Amino acid sequence: MLKFFRSSANQRLVARLLRESFRKHVFDYSIAISAMIVVAGMTAASAWIMRDIANEFSGPKDIDTIYLIAGAVATIFIVKGLATFIQTLFLSRAGNSIIADRQLRIYDRVLEHGIEFYHSYSSADLIMRITQSAQKARSVVDTLVTSFIRDLFSVVGLVAVMAVQQPMLSLVAFIIGPIAILMVNKLLKRTRKIAKQELVSVSIIMRVLQETVFGARIVKSFNLEGMMRDRMYSAVADVQRRANSMAALQAITGPIMETLAGLAIAGVILISGYLIVEGGHTPGSVMAFITALLLAYEPAKRLARARIALESGMVGVRLMYEMTDRPLKLTEAPDAKPLPEGAGEIRFDNVCFSYRDDEPVLTDLNIVFPAGKMTALVGASGGGKSTVLNLIMRLYDPDSGRVLFDGVDIKDATLHSLRERFAYVSQDTFLFDATVMHNIRMGRQDATDDEVIAAAKAANAHAFIKALPDGYDTNIGENGVLLSGGQRQRISIARAMLRNSQVLLLDEATSALDAESESLFRDALDNLQEGRTTIAIAHRLSTVHRAHNIIVMDGGRAIEQGTHAELLAKPDGAYRKLHEYQFLP
Known part of the structure; x- marks a missing residue:
């Protein structure tokens, strides 16, 4: 993730996108971010309370303490569920508004241009940019918000629980984590290129479809169905191939994380068992550590995938800003006045x-x-x-x-x-x-x-x-x-x-x-x-x-x-x- 932001171009585009997005949707994002922080806190709390649960059931039984722990667990998950609902609702509202706002902004810019502009882009390319680019802008903002707030806070909170409960065991996870990140980063080299090619292929599909519809008489009268079918099949195959390549890049991060996580958990169980049996550690602290480790797996996996999602989304964001930032060749003079009445010469x-x-x-x-x-x-x-x-x-x-x-x-x-x-x-x-x-x-x-x-x-x-x-x-x-x-x-x-x-x-x-x-x-x-x-x-x-x-x-x-x-x-x-x-x- 950090490597993604080392690019000054990425920094400028992301900063601009966030500035423009948050300015208009600050209320929805504030609510969503607050809910994400609550979700992260409740996730860490659910791992922390496992210590008390394990200790209580492995030691002398106190029914009042059990009632208290059960109530605490119920409260944690009720609050987490409610916060998740609020987070999803307000993040979706903001995201949908971003799509609508971006599409209208691009369309307004298209209307401002002179005729020469319409000769520079095919109609299929314009349609692709207006629809796909706005969707990509939303995906980038959503990825940044969820990764840096919900997932990052969750991981930080759970790592804190792990470090406090079992400092020595935490070293195992801290060694495995960087290895996973390094392996995922090697998968990102082709992501941007594939994403851009995929958008180009989508525009070709739109272009062939438009030509088929508007040129139906020519296609039929000249027996061009075979040629048009070949063009469409080729374009669809390109999109399918590149989509599969992108899916493979995204999917492979899962097995990598699964394998490394499994090795880490197996090592933790082995060491935990030794510490409990031979080292005199309480089951509660070990259980809290293992729970925190397991809960940290999903947000850590999402963080590992975030850069792939960002690289893919930034292709659309670049195309969007390329459209909106294109200078107008035909503009009104700053002091333009309505044309005065006259004879019409x-x-x-x-x-x-x-x-x-x-x-x-x-x-x-x-x-x-x-x-x-x-x-x-x-x-x-x-x-x-x-x-x-x-x-x-x-x-x-x-x-x-x-x-x-x-x-x-x-x-x-x-x-x-x-x-x-x-x-x-x-x-x-x-x-x-x-x-x-x-x-x-x-x-x-x-x-x-x-x-x-x-x-x-x-x-x-x-x-x-x-x-x-x-x-x-x-x-x-x-x-x-x-x-x-x-x-x-x-x-x-x-x-x-x-x-x-x-x-x-x-x-x-x-x-x-x-x-x-x-x-x-x-x-x-x-x-x-x-x-x-x-x-x-x-x-x-x-x-x-x-x-x-x-x-x-x-x-x-x-x-x-x-x-x-x-x-x-x-x-x-x-x-x-x-x-x-x-x-x-």
Whole structure:
């Protein structure tokens, strides 16, 4: 145990974990620790009283003394039982609270991060860290508290009884104890590595399961069941193998302690018998010593195993703090203010941006999205169109240059006030595992049912919603799995319409709509964008020909802009070539 704390890294992490845990749960831990001290005291007392029991039954009988001893024994075990109950109850309450607190803290930190963070971790890894790491944090605290309070105090108390009753016999136990500790320590070298590998394998299991669920159509259509099964079997086998290795490390401490304890007890019995028969010692002191030795066995064994449990738990604690301590790349300015009211003009001023070093996506981009007008972004994939929307919503910050909202650098505005100005519809529609009503209401959570229905009608979604088994109260499953692609997209459009925001951002919003639905959506969009700044990304040029301004993006630059007619009038223009690719045979 002491060797574990020689590591300065372990000391810092444990100190931080205890400081944060005890600060909030000081009452529960105080009660639990007090009960543990009582348990340790009663354990030592139960060994001590064996002297009187043995002496009384081996010598002259005094019924009053027997009554007194019996009452004392009953009291010791009643108090010990009650204290054990209190210890377990309050330690569990504190531990459960730690798990909940840690999970919420990690989740809050995850929400604070920008989009780049979600590209750094797989969803399975995040789930594993939020669930497993919090459990490990609790196990470390529980191990430290029980080992250093209950088990250590019990061993100290029992050793004191042994030393007082039979100093010479105690030497046998004091020689065997260090030997056991040295042997257990040799088992710990692989513990940390195995524990970390086990957590990695658990995250792989989660990842394969998620890919199987979300990619079910691809898995089935490409006959990938065999490959997915092999991946899952391999990951499960890895977890099983490492769990078995960890179990073996933990289990082997038991036989070691059992063997050494048996040798120690056998030696004690031999010497005790000699002392009683030949040395004139009283049976009581020998019985008290043997009882203390036997009672010390279990807490001593737990203390020997504590370091293995700590090494395993600290892997999860490190992963937890790695997550919560990761710096935020996208933060509000210390003096950020709510975005002031304005017309809704958005301007890019010499903006440069890259997702990875030496791979620029936008280069010295200077464009204006006029207030109350519709601007379309078109061009080949990889030209930077979606990145423009990401920067407008401040999901990322430019490497250089500024994004201005009515002349205000959006870095100087609070994130909440900025994003309140936007409604966003993407080609990758996301819906919650809830009812249709709930999903549309996410656009504006205080909206009435009538407002939700009006938005659905405007998005041409009302008819198919009414045809669902429970209408607007139909649960649509995870990410709307029970709906068609076009139906999901119309619900997301209704959600954006309900938001009734100043700026409407459409990223291929009609990609999953058929020709008839798209025509109806364009009619609804004409009404929706009245007086709003609308920015639409489109590959199908039929959806943007009525835009007030069309910007052609290529290689992170705006290479052309103008109205549909103006751009078509350019014989060698990029927009005209895109138009010919789509509409000429």
